[in-house]
Amino acid sequence: MPVRRLSEFVQALRGAGLRISPDEATQGMDAAALVGYQGRQRFHDALAMTLVKREEDRPAFEETFARFFAVTSGVASAGPQDSAMPAPVEGAGDPAAQVDDGQAGDGAESDTPDLTTQTPAELDQRLAEAAAQMDFTQMEVITQQGLYTRRLLMNMGMGAVDDRILQLDQGDATRQVRAETLRQWRREVREQAADHVRRQFLLHGAGKGRALREQTMRAVPFRHLREFQEVKTLVRRMARRLASLHQRRMKRSRRGMLDARRTLVAGIRHDGVPARLHWRQRPVQKSRVMVICDVSSSVSDAARFLLQFLYAMNDVLPRVRSFAFASRFDEISEDFQRYSPDVAVGRVLDRLSGSGTDYGEMFADFWRRCERELDSHTTVIILGDARNNYLPEGAEVLQQIRRRVKQVWWLNPEARSRWNSGDAVMDRYLPHCRLARQCASLDDLERIVDSLLKGLN
Amino acid sequence: MKTRIDSVEDIIRSFSEQGYICSERIALAVYLAAQLHKPVLVEGPPGVGKTELAKAAAAFLEAPLIRLQCYEGLDESRALYEWKYGKQLLYTQLLRDKLGGMLADTDSLEASMDRLGDLGEAFYSETFLEPRPLLHALRSEEPAVLLIDEIDKADQEFEAFLLELLSDFQISIPELGTVKARHQPLVLLTSNDQRELSDALKRRCLHLYIPYPEAELEANIVAARVPDLDARLRDQLVAFIQYLREQDMKKLPAISETLDWARALVLLHADSLEQELVADTLNLVLKTEQDVTLARELLPAWLRKLGKR
Numbered sequence: 001m002p003v004r005r006l007s008e009f010v011q012a013l014r015g016a017g018l019r020i021s022p023d024e025a026t027q028g029m030d031a032a033a034l035v036g037y038q039g040r041q042r043f044h045d046a047l048a049m050t051l052v053k054r055e056e057d058r059p060a061f062e063e064t065f066a067r068f069f070a071v072t073s074g075v076a077s078a079g080p081q082d083s084a085m086p087a088p089v090e091g092a093g094d095p096a097a098q099v100d101d102g103q104a105g106d107g108a109e110s111d112t113p114d115l116t117t118q119t120p121a122e123l124d125q126r127l128a129e130a131a132a133q134m135d136f137t138q139m140e141v142i143t144q145q146g147l148y149t150r151r152l153l154m155n156m157g158m159g160a161v162d163d164r165i166l167q168l169d170q171g172d173a174t175r176q177v178r179a180e181t182l183r184q185w186r187r188e189v190r191e192q193a194a195d196h197v198r199r200q201f202l203l204h205g206a207g208k209g210r211a212l213r214e215q216t217m218r219a220v221p222f223r224h225l226r227e228f229q230e231v232k233t234l235v236r237r238m239a240r241r242l243a244s245l246h247q248r249r250m251k252r253s254r255r256g257m258l259d260a261r262r263t264l265v266a267g268i269r270h271d272g273v274p275a276r277l278h279w280r281q282r283p284v285q286k287s288r289v290m291v292i293c294d295v296s297s298s299v300s301d302a303a304r305f306l307l308q309f310l311y312a313m314n315d316v317l318p319r320v321r322s323f324a325f326a327s328r329f330d331e332i333s334e335d336f337q338r339y340s341p342d343v344a345v346g347r348v349l350d351r352l353s354g355s356g357t358d359y360g361e362m363f364a365d366f367w368r369r370c371e372r373e374l375d376s377h378t379t380v381i382i383l384g385d386a387r388n389n390y391l392p393e394g395a396e397v398l399q400q401i402r403r404r405v406k407q408v409w410w411l412n413p414e415a416r417s418r419w420n421s422g423d424a425v426m427d428r429y430l431p432h433c434r435l436a437r438q439c440a441s442l443d444d445l446e447r448i449v450d451s452l453l454k455g456l457n
Numbered sequence: 458m459k460t461r462i463d464s465v466e467d468i469i470r471s472f473s474e475q476g477y478i479c480s481e482r483i484a485l486a487v488y489l490a491a492q493l494h495k496p497v498l499v500e501g502p503p504g505v506g507k508t509e510l511a512k513a514a515a516a517f518l519e520a521p522l523i524r525l526q527c528y529e530g531l532d533e534s535r536a537l538y539e540w541k542y543g544k545q546l547l548y549t550q551l552l553r554d555k556l557g558g559m560l561a562d563t564d565s566l567e568a569s570m571d572r573l574g575d576l577g578e579a580f581y582s583e584t585f586l587e588p589r590p591l592l593h594a595l596r597s598e599e600p601a602v603l604l605i606d607e608i609d610k611a612d613q614e615f616e617a618f619l620l621e622l623l624s625d626f627q628i629s630i631p632e633l634g635t636v637k638a639r640h641q642p643l644v645l646l647t648s649n650d651q652r653e654l655s656d657a658l659k660r661r662c663l664h665l666y667i668p669y670p671e672a673e674l675e676a677n678i679v680a681a682r683v684p685d686l687d688a689r690l691r692d693q694l695v696a697f698i699q700y701l702r703e704q705d706m707k708k709l710p711a712i713s714e715t716l717d718w719a720r721a722l723v724l725l726h727a728d729s730l731e732q733e734l735v736a737d738t739l740n741l742v743l744k745t746e747q748d749v750t751l752a753r754e755l756l757p758a759w760l761r762k763l764g765k766r
Contacts, residue, residue, distance in 0.1 A: 014625050021660050031489050031663075035465075042465070046489060053659035055500070055666055244655070273546060351601075 003449040006032060009068050011137050012203035013051060016060040017210065027051075040069075040386065047340050062301065070205060085120035085127075086188035096427035107362055115157050116185060127196060129154035136200035140212070145201055149194045156193070161186055206367040218443045222413065223300035225442075232342060235305060238446055239312035246316045246453040287406075287456040288319040292366060292386030296326040296357045300349055302439055306383050307332075307348075308341045310447055316453060321370075329365040359429075360394025361388065367397050379456065383411045386419065386426045395428045402432045407455070411439035411448060462491055468517060477506070477513035478678045486665040487514050487643075496623045496644035498608075498659060501667035504711020507647040510667075511604035514643065521597065523642075524604045525590040527611035533618060537628060539587040545580050581632040588589055591622060592636065600640035608658075609648040616658050623661045666731060670712060672699050678712060683719040691731045693763065694719060698742070701752060710742045717741050 010025045020028075031046040044065060052061045130152055161182065166177035179225065191363060196445060210230070215227065217234055233246050259280035265276040291310060293303035303324065310320050321333045330352060335344040374380075402408045412419060412426065412432040419426035430436055437448055468484040487510075490497045499507045515522035515624065525536055531659060549556075556576075588596065594603040608616065622628050626638040646662065648654060666677045672679065676695045686694075698715050718741045727734055736753055743749045 019656065024660055027493065027495065027663070030493055034489065034492055035485070042485060043480070045485050049482075049486055049489060049663045049665060053498075053656075053664045054664075058666075134548070240653070244653070273550065274541075275546065 004028060008137065009047075009064075010051070012064050012068055013050055013061060015210075016064045017053065018060060020056050024051055024053075037449055038306040041123065043092050047169050048230050052159075064203065086115050086124040086185050086193055088119060105247050115161055115181065115189075123192075126156050127152070129192060131196060131200075136197070138213070139204055139206045142186070142201065144312065145194065145197050148197045148200075149190065152193045152197060153190060156189075158186070158189070184367075189194065217369045218446075219441050221440050222442075223307055225301065225305070232308075235308050235314070235442065236312055238442065239309050240448075240454070242450060243313045243316045244445065245450075288321070289317060289372075289379050289381065289452070289456075290370065291320065291322045291381045291383065292362070293322065293324045294382075295324045295353050296353075296355050298387070299383065299385050299413055300353060302411070303383055304345045304444060305442065306439070307336070307345055309449055311336050311344075313449070313453075317456075323366065324352050324364045325357065325365075326352050327356050328352055329362050331369070349389045355391060357384070357387065358391050359384065359388045360392040360397070360414065363397035363401065367401060371404075374401065376404075376406050378405040379407050379409065379452070381409045381411065381452075383413070385412055385414050385424060385431060386410075387422065389422050393425050394429045395432065398429055398432045407434040408432055409448075409452070410436040411436065412436065413440050415440070462488060464488075471517040473681065475513050475516055476681050477507075477509055478674065478681050479510070479513075480667065480670070480674060483510060483665065483667065486663060487517075489663055489704050490645075491518070492681045493641055493663075494502070494641050496646060496662045497599075498654070498662035499645060499647045499667055500650055500669060501709060502669065502709065504713040505647050505667045505669060506712055507606065507667060508606060511606075511645045511647075514645065515602040518602060518643065520598075520599065520606060520643070521601045523590050523594045523597070523601050524606060525608045527608050527615070528608055529612060531611045531615055533615075535589055536615070536618075537589050537591045538630060539589065540581065540588050540632075541585045545585050546579070551579060562721060570752060586633075591628065594642045594644075595622075595626070595636050595638045600697070601642045603642040603644045605644065605646045607649060608646045609651040613655065616655055620657055620661065623658070630699045669702055669709070672696065675699070675712065675715060679715060679719050682716050683723060686719050687728055690722065690727065690729055691719070694722065696763070697730060697735070697759065698754075704751065704755065706743065706748045706751065707745045708743070708748060714742045716746075730760065730763070731755060737761075 001363070006029050007025065010020055010028065014020055028047050028050040030326065031050045031114060032043060035042050035046045037043055040358075047065070048058075048061060052058055115123070115126070133155060134152060139145070165179050165182050168182065169177075170176045213230070235435070242385060252385060257280045259278040262278035262280075263274050263276070264272075266276055266278060289310070292304065293299070295303050307322060310322070311316060314320075320336075321331065322336060324332045332344070332348045335347050338344070339347065342398060398408065410426075410429060415422075416438055418424065426436070435451075437444065439445055439448055465481065465484050465488045468487050469479065469481065472479050472484065486497050486499075489495070499510060501507055512522060545637075559576075560572060562567045563572060590603070594601050605619070608619075613725055623644065626641050627635050629635045669675075672695050675698070676691055679691050679695060680688075683691075695715070698718075699711055702709050718738060721738055722734075725734070725738075735756055739749050739752055743752055
């Protein structure tokens, strides 16, 4: 068992979302070989130490371990009492019955022992043997389970039973009764096989399915995202990846070079000997980001994710101030300081959502509130569809803002072709924005935040 | 250093002789690390004995312990090696005349440069090399236990710099070439989870998470470390600490605090936990005012429950 079972186990862990490199897998096998397979707890600990590197992965590991190694031990120790397999079919094995349905029985029994006469434990054994010959790691979607169950049953030798039932069906009443018993028996075995396949799918297929779903989640428009459950995890993971990427970049650009001028000047007093070296250091930039989000119904989905994303990156973007507006305009930074992003977004939406956005009024409000804090290190990001309900646009205030800050970005959840349709007035705002992008999916969002961070550091 | 470790039990026994009582998992980690020659990343809340583990392991393996404490801004020159700039400078100054004499008979600039070039190596040689903990561990005459403490406090780039050491037990120094470990050290890294460590680092290490100990284990630890404490009082004390850990504290009490408290109780000749005594000594266990206040509020109810049992 060991190597193959263990590599299947690693596959299953990967399916459950753990990232395990080939090297780690080898380590796991070495460790398992070292501690042996006798003590379950120690075996478990050795695998956990080599394969699980994050505490948050531990529940997934525990679950997979329990499920994976339960399957094996179940087969090995299953007595008749704790097997879920049906008992042998009454009369299927006794000679009278064999005579009764003559040829069919003989044909089936010549190569493999008749399935219907086997004890539950034997059936379990057969199932395990048949399953061992199959490769379940290729399962990807949930609908493949039927196919795999059928294949598994065929491998067990269920084909002969199927034939027998067909033949019995064509006979007289007593034979048809027997066919019905057999059918019932077959149903029960099939359930067990299906159960086995389901477990295997959970071990192997679910992971691949998830990768597929993740791709979809990244590309799908924000408003459909709520249908996915794992979206929050995904956002957090994307943010963390991006954050660690930029953290490294930030540190590197901060490293100093030899400051020849200062070193020489300082050396003058030691008769020109450069006794102390001076290093040139870039002053750390204090960049500040201000986000203004339209949270009216048409844009609130995008706002939710933008805010979640920005606040999940707290490590690299410490100075984010956020504002939201729909019918009213208000600062929402405090909600995010006090609550986790998910909760905060909910609260903000409750407080401010509504319809009838007025961009002109919003710009004026923002200017009144934050004029004195706008400086050349500030980036202002506006998320909105620029649908102004035919009110005055207030583009001149945006221009004023632009003059005071480093840059203004506009993110629009709608497609570029619709930026000026109906009551949307993007063309009035565009001249004042250094960058305007469509922001309709997580992929877009990731790209935007990435370039934001590149621009800041 | 001991080259053969017979079994995990061997480690547990030796550790407990030293007064380091540990769960089987911890001993298993040391066993695997020594057998597979892999570093161990030890994580867990502060005060659960991560650093102690390294000391115990060093004593068990009869190997010297080399410790590198990490902090923000730690760089290669502090961790690995440094050129003794001052000494180099002093030597060039002292040797100025000698150098002048050496170069006197050369007639062209190129010739002097050549001669200096030969000499330049001398200034970047062992004489001017200041080894720091990592280089010490690699060049140690006998295999050592290397403790890289609180790696999460160091910068991310330092972490990247460690990768070569952790996977191949060697390190590249531009002027000297690659330094390979004479004997592979047993490397332990500890982290308090201040920041997420990189996947690359985690991939190269075995991972050991030390949680707060369960009641039974904690009682054993107290018994080993503070043998004078009355057994009944010890159980009460451990139960109270375990109870505190379930509360919404700012900083949960760790083993080290349990031990401090136990020692204090021995000094005070206490024989059971009483309201006044606990209230007076609580600040040995809890380190913020808020926690102490909260614990004082919870105390009477808990003592009442204890009395009923």
